[in-house]
Amino acid sequence: MAMKFCPIDTKHLFLFRCGALVRPLDFIISSAAVGIHRNQADTLKLRVHEYGGGKVKGRRLIAAVSKYSNPATDVVEAGDSEFLSTTGWKDFASNVSGEWDGFGAEFSIEGNPVELPESVVPEAYREWEVKVFDWQTQCPTLASPETYSFFYKSIKLLPTVGCEADAATQYSVNERHIGGSNIIAYESSGSFVAVWINEDNGSLELEHCLVNPRNKESRVRIIQALQVNKERKLVLQNFRIFCEQWYGPFRNGDQLGGCSIRDSAFASTEALKSSQVIGSWQGSHATASFQNSQLNTSFHEVKGEGLVKIVRDEHDLILLPKQLWCSYKEREGEFFFEAGWLVDRGQAITSKCIFSSNAQLKEIAIARETSLAEMEEKA
Structure with a gap:
């Protein structure tokens, strides 16, 4: 025609x-x-x-x-x-939107928690020589089911003593929108991986948001801060972890869990044991591939249920509290960044970002994995 x-x-x-x-x-x-x-x-x-x-x-x-x-x-x-794929997007928007409250902390690349600045720690804690690692946080999140739009506010609250948390004061607010050079790969469950690019200094952050497959009102966000060096290699600087619960529909941060919050500070608690995640795993991987023809949009749904086998060893594993881990590998000129959450014995949800040798995004994958040892034990 x-x-x-x-x-x-x-x-x-x-x-x-x-x-x-x-x-x-x-x-x-x-x-x-x-x-x-x-x-x-x-x-x-x-x-x-x-x-x-x-x-x-x-x-x-x-x-x-x-x-x-x-x-x-x-x-x-x-x-x-x-x-x-409007159905997948609408399901994602419904599951990801709302008031998510919890706790957050920063960690070194060795997996050690970083103390909060002394200036924000209540005097009572300083007198008792109590170290404080966790922020109480809010993350009001909104994705429109009718249009491709996504944003959230990451709010840190000043530490308080006892139930003063009901009157907590905001320390900082960081608002983020998907669009421009930022990219999100999403799954209908509410899990997603976002790539946030700072065009001023060439740094970027990979945000892995993983929803508990058995409880859609519980999620973790692992944010890996990266820098591109002079050789165009991606270098891990540090990372932040947020453990959050859903407290109701989106209200732009007006709702505060306070002392009724269903979670607790976690940064100094026991880390995951390597024996719980190393070995052979198998799971269904949904992926989004980033070819040149696809880079005109910021929104990508991970698709497919390809069965993949993984052998995970201790090398490059960063073991974290709350049954979490991260890993970073450079192999055959490509960079692999993984985040994982052991939601039950032998059961995990993971996400992975793959970059090319010149730091270009190639693929994002979200997977539900089962330990082969666990499968053999149940057989």
Whole structure:
């Protein structure tokens, strides 16, 4: 079918760029720049040319239109399954959104907890020579089920003594949005892996959010802070851990668990034993692959249930409290960053990021694994 060209009123137009909602429209559109044709489902497909830096780049954009007669005002939602999986996204948005409260702590690359600054520790603790490693935290999170948007606030509360926590004061608020160069790979359960890029200094953070498969109101977030050195190698600097419980629908941080919080400080508790995670494991891996053609969108659903066998040894394992671990490996020019949570004996949920030799993201995987030794014991 021949392409037809027509002018569009951009003030009322919402488009999807390879699965990510573009709003407000960040493209220059004119009758000469937009090509439109109709498919069998009455969905208009548009090819829009992006103007920037004196160059014109072609990008495929999708907009679902209820009536061909008025494309400027009848745009409703994305309608091309080639780029979108709305069911998976809606389930994810429902499971990830809400008020998540708990505790968080920073750890060195050796797995040792880092004490809080003395300036924020209550005098009573200093007098008793009590070391404080944990922040009480809030993480109000919101993903819209209707559009591809995701953000959260990471709130640290000043340490308090006893049940003064009910009147805790915010120490810091860090708000994050997916978009631009940031990327999220998500699973319908509410688990996700996000890549946060600081374009000012070239650093990045990998955030592994793992939801307990047996309790969707319990999750951990492991954030690995990385730096790209002069040789374009990724170097692990430190990491932070947040153990959180779901306390209700999203209220933008207005709700505070206080003394009713269902968790407790964990940074100085016993770390996971290596014998609990080393050995042979097997599990279903859902992946998102990042090829050049896919980098135009920030949102990716991990897909597939490929059965993978893993042999995990003590080398490069960082053992942590709350049955958690991390690992970092460089192998054959690629960089592997893993986070894992032993949710029960012989049962774990893991996530992994793979980068190329020049620090380009290649793949993200989320898996549910079972120890082969546990399977043989039950057989």
